[in-house]
Amino acid sequence: MAIKGVAGAGKPTVSMTLWIDSHVHLQPHGERPPVNRAVLERYVDAARSNGVESLAITEHLFRFREAYDLLTGWWDTDPNPQLAALTRCYWDDHVNLSLPAYVELLESAKSEGLPLYLGMEMDWIPGRADVLRRLLAPYDWDIILGSVHWVGAFGFDDPEQLDEWRRRSVDDVFREYAALIGELAASGLADVLAHPDLPKLFGHQPSDIESFNATIVAAAVRGGCAIEVNTNGLNKAGGIYPSAALLRAAYDAGVPTTLASDAHVAGRVGDAFDVAVAHARAAGYREWVSFGKRKRRTHAL
Numbered sequence: 001m002a003i004k005g006v007a008g009a010g011k012p013t014v015s016m017t018l019w020i021d022s023h024v025h026l027q028p029h030g031e032r033p034p035v036n037r038a039v040l041e042r043y044v045d046a047a048r049s050n051g052v053e054s055l056a057i058t059e060h061l062f063r064f065r066e067a068y069d070l071l072t073g074w075w076d077t078d079p080n081p082q083l084a085a086l087t088r089c090y091w092d093d094h095v096n097l098s099l100p101a102y103v104e105l106l107e108s109a110k111s112e113g114l115p116l117y118l119g120m121e122m123d124w125i126p127g128r129a130d131v132l133r134r135l136l137a138p139y140d141w142d143i144i145l146g147s148v149h150w151v152g153a154f155g156f157d158d159p160e161q162l163d164e165w166r167r168r169s170v171d172d173v174f175r176e177y178a179a180l181i182g183e184l185a186a187s188g189l190a191d192v193l194a195h196p197d198l199p200k201l202f203g204h205q206p207s208d209i210e211s212f213n214a215t216i217v218a219a220a221v222r223g224g225c226a227i228e229v230n231t232n233g234l235n236k237a238g239g240i241y242p243s244a245a246l247l248r249a250a251y252d253a254g255v256p257t258t259l260a261s262d263a264h265v266a267g268r269v270g271d272a273f274d275v276a277v278a279h280a281r282a283a284g285y286r287e288w289v290s291f292g293k294r295k296r297r298t299h300a301l
Helices: 039-049 065-071 080-093 097-112 129-136 157-168 171-188 198-202 210-225 232-236 242-251 271-282
Strands: 013-016 019-024 054-060 116-123 143-147 226-230 257-260 285-290 297-301
Touching: 019 116, 019 143, 019 285, 039 054, 039 097, 054 143, 065 097, 065 129, 080 157, 097 116, 097 198, 116 129, 116 285, 129 171, 143 171, 143 285, 171 198, 171 210, 210 226, 210 242, 226 242, 226 271, 242 257, 242 271, 257 271
Parallel strands: 013 297, 019 054, 019 257, 054 116, 116 143, 226 257, 257 285
Antiparallel strands: 285 297
């Protein structure tokens, strides 16, 4: 059980608690397993076995039919029809959930005592902020993660589009990505910037890493966003998200951090949180944050 201190007016609640995994998915990429109460219970059981007290379910925006119907065609603004076709195929392959049914399932499970938070990983689609706001508005979210997976229609973290990296300037990709993160943070739609140095996934790095890091941190500060320490980078990018240098810059700027596995299967909930904690402490952090009803809560690290 959490032991909560008394917080001053307008200040985050401070508590001593077990870990909260603030980035969890219910479906692996390329698969469409059922999303139901049994799946939620399996995730909770796995979380407890990994020392995680509660978890935020943050399914991808592109999983939801309502998002697809409102956003479909955004990829056609890219001048490269081949990239547009690949990205359309990706969305077609992934959409399979009803947003109202997803919210109802999680709210019902929460009301019956499962230690869950209602969330979404919201992809930033340039020029569609009003649509994204309209999608989010009807629901009582606990946490919204903001992420950038596409630069134009270039899915820079999609293995199917890996050849595109060879046709582009790495510096340009990182610069465009950072600009999109800035737009995302400024929109006020997200609480947390997810995997904030994601373009490093396939081993790429910008020539001016300090400038890239400074741009990401400045975006988080301006938007009042946290960033996450995401252990999925250990599995996919050869290193945790974000890098030690970016996390230290975030700490120096007063940007709070969440803890995240980015799990897409139950067994990975809370994965390598000992590494995440060590990474955060090495950057200077002695606290981490979680979210409930879009309000930040602070915990001792």
